[in-house]
Amino acid sequence: MPSDGHLPLKETDTLLVIGGGQAAAQTIASARQWGFGGKIHLIGDEDALPYQRPPLSKAYLKGEMTEDRLYFKPADWYAEQNVELSLGVRAETIDRATQTVRLSNGTTASYDALLLATGSRPRALPTAGATLEGVHELRDLRDVDGLKPVVTSGQNMVIVGAGYIGLEAAAVARQLGANVTVLEMAPRVLARVTSPVMSEFYTKLHEDHGVKILTDTRLERLTGTDGTIRSAELSDGTRIEADIVLVGIGVLPNQELAEAAGLDCEGGILVDEDARTSDERIFAAGDCTIRPLVHYGRMGRLESVHNAIEQGKLVAAALVGRERPKLDVPWFWSDQYEVKLQIAGLSNDYDDYIVRGEPDSGSFAVFYFRAGRLIAVDAVNAAPEFIVTKKLIISGQTLAPALLQDTSVSMKELAALAAA
Amino acid sequence: MAKITYIDHEGTEREIEAKNGETVMEVAVKNGVPGIDADCGGACACATCHVYVDEAFVDKVGSPEAMEQSMLDFAENVKPNSRLCCQINVSDALDGLKVTTPESQH
Numbered sequence: 208m209p210s211d212g213h214l215p216l217k218e219t220d221t222l223l224v225i226g227g228g229q230a231a232a233q234t235i236a237s238a239r240q241w242g243f244g245g246k247i248h249l250i251g252d253e254d255a256l257p258y259q260r261p262p263l264s265k266a267y268l269k270g271e272m273t274e275d276r277l278y279f280k281p282a283d284w285y286a287e288q289n290v291e292l293s294l295g296v297r298a299e300t301i302d303r304a305t306q307t308v309r310l311s312n313g314t315t316a317s318y319d320a321l322l323l324a325t326g327s328r329p330r331a332l333p334t335a336g337a338t339l340e341g342v343h344e345l346r347d348l349r350d351v352d353g354l355k356p357v358v359t360s361g362q363n364m365v366i367v368g369a370g371y372i373g374l375e376a377a378a379v380a381r382q383l384g385a386n387v388t389v390l391e392m393a394p395r396v397l398a399r400v401t402s403p404v405m406s407e408f409y410t411k412l413h414e415d416h417g418v419k420i421l422t423d424t425r426l427e428r429l430t431g432t433d434g435t436i437r438s439a440e441l442s443d444g445t446r447i448e449a450d451i452v453l454v455g456i457g458v459l460p461n462q463e464l465a466e467a468a469g470l471d472c473e474g475g476i477l478v479d480e481d482a483r484t485s486d487e488r489i490f491a492a493g494d495c496t497i498r499p500l501v502h503y504g505r506m507g508r509l510e511s512v513h514n515a516i517e518q519g520k521l522v523a524a525a526l527v528g529r530e531r532p533k534l535d536v537p538w539f540w541s542d543q544y545e546v547k548l549q550i551a552g553l554s555n556d557y558d559d560y561i562v563r564g565e566p567d568s569g570s571f572a573v574f575y576f577r578a579g580r581l582i583a584v585d586a587v588n589a590a591p592e593f594i595v596t597k598k599l600i601i602s603g604q605t606l607a608p609a610l611l612q613d614t615s616v617s618m619k620e621l622a623a624l625a626a627a
Numbered sequence: 628m629a630k631i632t633y634i635d636h637e638g639t640e641r642e643i644e645a646k647n648g649e650t651v652m653e654v655a656v657k658n659g660v661p662g663i664d665a666d667c668g669g670a671c672a673c674a675t676c677h678v679y680v681d682e683a684f685v686d687k688v689g690s691p692e693a694m695e696q697s698m699l700d701f702a703e704n705v706k707p708n709s710r711l712c713c714q715i716n717v718s719d720a721l722d723g724l725k726v727t728t729p730e731s732q733h
Contacts, residue, residue: 240661259668276649281657516666540672547694549672590697594674598701619700 213488215528216320220245222526223308223316225298225464226324227251229259229512230493232279233519234322239288241527247290248316250308254295255348256282261512263351264375265542269382270355277348301468303486320488320526323476324519325461327494327510332367332454336429341436342452345372357451360384365439365449367426369396371541373455374409378543381416388419388447390426390439399457401554404573405585408566409543416544458510460495473497475508481531482521490525492518501534502600503553503582513538536600538593549593552583552600561608563592574611581605591618599625629722633660636730645717651726652676652713662728669713674698677705677732678712681725688715688724703731 216222222238224231227249235247251257258277266272285292297311307317329344331337343354358364362385366373369391377387393399395406396413410420425442429452439447460475471477471485475497482490482498493515500507513535520532539550546569554560557575564571572592575583581600586593595618599605604625611621632642633655645654655663655676664675671694680688685708691699695714699705712726 236659240659261668261670276653279656280659284657284659512667516664538673540667540670542670547670547672588694590694591701594698594701 213319214526216243216245216526218244220319221317222247222320222322223318224249224322224324225308226322226326226493226495227253227255227257227294228324228326228493229257229279229515230326230519231322231324232257233516234324234490234492234522235288235290236280237520237523238526239290241523241529243523243527245319247288248293248318249285249290250293250296250298250310250316252295252297252311253347253349256280256285256292256294258348260346261540263348264345264372265379268345268351268355268358268376269379274348298464301464301489303468303489306488318488320490322522323465323484323489323491323495324493324515325464325491325495327458327460329454330457330459332426332429332456334426334428336431336436337454339429339431339436339452340434341431341450342429342454344454345376346458354451354453358383358385362386362450363448364388364451364453365390365447366453366455367439368454368456369393369398369420369422370400370455370457371397373453374413375541375543376453376455377413377418378416381413381418382544385451387417388421388439389413390424390441391420391422392425394423396420396422401585402557402560402573402575404560404562404566405587408571408587412544412546458494460497460508462495465489465491465495477506478518480521480534481525482518483525490522492522500537500553502536507553509537511537511539533601536597538597547588549586549590550583551586551593551597552581554583554585557582559608561612563611564589564614574608576608579605581611595619595622598622603627629717629719629724631717631721632723632725633663634725634727635662636728636733645721647716647718649717650713651678651715651717651721651724652711654717655712660728662732663712664732665713667713671695671698671711671714674702674711675732676712677702677729678710678726679706679729680708680710680715681727682708684721684724687720704729 299309358380364385366389427440427442431437462472465476466472476491478496541548554575559576570588572586572589584596631645652665666675667673
């Protein structure tokens with residue numbers, strides 16, 4: 208229970224929310240669900256109600272999901288719940304002394320508690336030709352609405368960056384019949400986020416579907432005629448025809464507004480276990496934050512649905528004076544073709560890993576260890592491996608690598624053998 | 628169209644008119660039905676939309692596919708009529724469906 212004098216919020220107080228993504232939507236829904244009756248005002252720079260982003264690079268891009276299904280809540284809900292929406296409006300500056308925020312529409316909004324849910328933005332391609340017509344990013348609904356009509360059969364699509372966004376888009380584009388080439392600077396796909404065995408699996412999966420993957424490859428420049436993309440030139444002189452280029456080379460946290468207001472930032476807006484910034488009236492949630500990773504004893508930034516939801520609930524709980532919700536282990540998923548990847552935990556500083564099952568069978572899991580302890584799993588079409596690992600990490604338990612490798616013992620049986 | 632009734636663990640009922648093609652989870656989330664978080668937005672990746680399907684509708688709703696079954700195997704308080712409601716599509720045949728949310732999701 209927070210001890211600050213201004214919390215819990217009173218009926219006469221105002222919660223101001225900057226940003227209209229998943230963290231913002233969760234905070235608002237939870238705050239109302241848990242009884243906050245004061246004013247809520249949401250400032251969103253996109254001209255759209257809060258919506259889910261994960262389907263943008265998956266079912267929505269593919270045309271399997273309609274736009275109305277992306278929205279968390281219909282417009283009526285915000286009216287019923289007395290949530291004021293200022294959409295298509297940016298927050299310009301925060302004045303902490305007067306507890307006000309100056310907005311791009313010339314007005315000023317005041318707050319008793321402020322949530323910064325400003326998200327992240329795609330890293331810009333530092334290459335000549337990046338502004339040509341036909342060069343796309345994939346972050347917002349508007350980005351995908353620009354991409355959808357052009358990703359069609361026979362089009363030549365070059366994807367820069369073999370991270371999850373790039374590979375998910377590659378899978379969809381290929382299924383829609385486009386000719387897809389993926390360029391990656393690192394020696395393997397997903398190099399920043401997973402192990403060589405996973406990289407190998409996804410490379411094969413994409414190549415089997417006809418995607419051309421070029422690793423250890425540097426993009427020299429994009430060239431076009433009349434301002435429209437025509438080709439991608441690699442550093443070795445190779446030229447690849449391109450009707451569409453999609454750039455997916457990572458994201459940067461939107462921390463500038465917080466930084467300018469003097470809040471502590473360090474590769475993201477620094478927050479504590481309640482998602483509170485260095486100003487006790489200002490919270491931050493989602494991609495824009497650097498947060499305590501309690502199961503790993505360090506700070507870190509998470510770009511995920513789990514993080515947006517969890518921090519949204521933390522903020523709402525702090526605002527209404529409710530007990531802090533239990534913290535989950537970071538989890539992620541990715542859908543490519545018929546393959547569902549579920550990730551539990553953070554593997555980035557692993558010193559050992561084992562593979563359970565055969566990658567060639569299409570269902571397997573890679574378990575990661577540090578100093579002998581289980582820290583994460585990449586589960587490919589392997590839900591039991593995902594769920595058991597999530598539960599073990601939360602409860603501070605571990606399993607020996609040799610046990611996990613034995614596929615003759617089910618995950619259910621293995622879970623019972625776990626030790627602290 | 629189908630009328631769907633959501634019942635919480637204490638027996639409180641909420642009847643909602645659902646459109647065909649939506650999932651039983653989406654209808655719940657959009658209408659603020661407590662106890663159905665659906666964190667992953669319907670990707671069958673999180674098991675936070677677990678419901679018990681009214682016995683009269685178990686056959687009409689059908690049985691879970693492999694991925695959903697695996698997720699259910701590890702969910703809490705699973706019963707034979709357990710489903711992840713993000714995997715149940717609304718259709719005319721489901722008019723009158725009742726689902727109950729488990730206590731652990733509240």
